[in-house]
Amino acid sequence: DGGITQSPKYLFRKEGQNVTLSCEQNLNHDAMYWYRQDPGQGLRLIYYSQIVNDFQKGDIAEGYSVSREKKESFPLTVTSAQKNPTAFYLCASSISGGKETQYFGPGTRLLVL
Amino acid sequence: GENVEQHPSTLSVQEGDSAVIKCTYSDSASNYFPWYKQELGKGPQLIIDIRSNVGEKKDQRIAVTLNKTAKHFSLHITETQPEDSAVYFCAASKAGNQFYFGTGTSLTVIP
Numbered sequence: 001d002g003g004i005t006q007s008p009k010y011l012f013r014k015e016g017q018n019v020t021l022s023c024e025q026n027l028n029h030d031a032m033y034w035y036r037q038d039p040g041q042g043l044r045l046i047y048y049s050q051i052v053n054d055f056q057k058g059d060i061a062e063g064y065s066v067s068r069e070k071k072e073s074f075p076l077t078v079t080s081a082q083k084n085p086t087a088f089y090l091c092a093s094s095i096s097g098g099k100e101t102q103y104f105g106p107g108t109r110l111l112v113l
Numbered sequence: 114g115e116n117v118e119q120h121p122s123t124l125s126v127q128e129g130d131s132a133v134i135k136c137t138y139s140d141s142a143s144n145y146f147p148w149y150k151q152e153l154g155k156g157p158q159l160i161i162d163i164r165s166n167v168g169e170k171k172d173q174r175i176a177v178t179l180n181k182t183a184k185h186f187s188l189h190i191t192e193t194q195p196e197d198s199a200v201y202f203c204a205a206s207k208a209g210n211q212f213y214f215g216t217g218t219s220l221t222v223i224p
Contacts, residue, residue: 033211041216042214043212104158105156106156107156
């Protein structure tokens, strides 16, 4: 089956702790994206990567970091600098970084203890 | 940057009736407009999309219309069914740039 997987489904973070959310795709897509979703709001772009070893900040990158060492993987780290991390995090991918359709993973819900 | 507004934020319809959700965008260079359906606790799923060289697209009970002059596009769902209940998001983008999403419409279909 081709698709996008995210893990874990739920993640709990303690104060001052960094946590990493996993995103993997086997669609052979070049571009990958991370969005944050808060209740009653649209999706806001955190980071995106159009090609391996390259990524750009989105609208709300502060307090987050990413890496793109492999085409299939685009992990997101929520650092202790992110003061309000509780949200639903969605990973997406597209064939390239143009106007092609983005396909989403099932999401990770991050909660702060 | 682009600004996408979506209305209404909530919509309730009787089963079998039609539902219409509207979005406006600000950047006249935007040329790709997808619609996503998101069920509770899941990621958004693409249900239909339209490009700027087309005015209307239909897929069974779902249709999308685009008015480039007025910079708005709409999702039409006919013969609604309870399984259509979900949150629907519109988005706009232009070549080589990010997607900009609307704030979502929570659709409830009442049996």
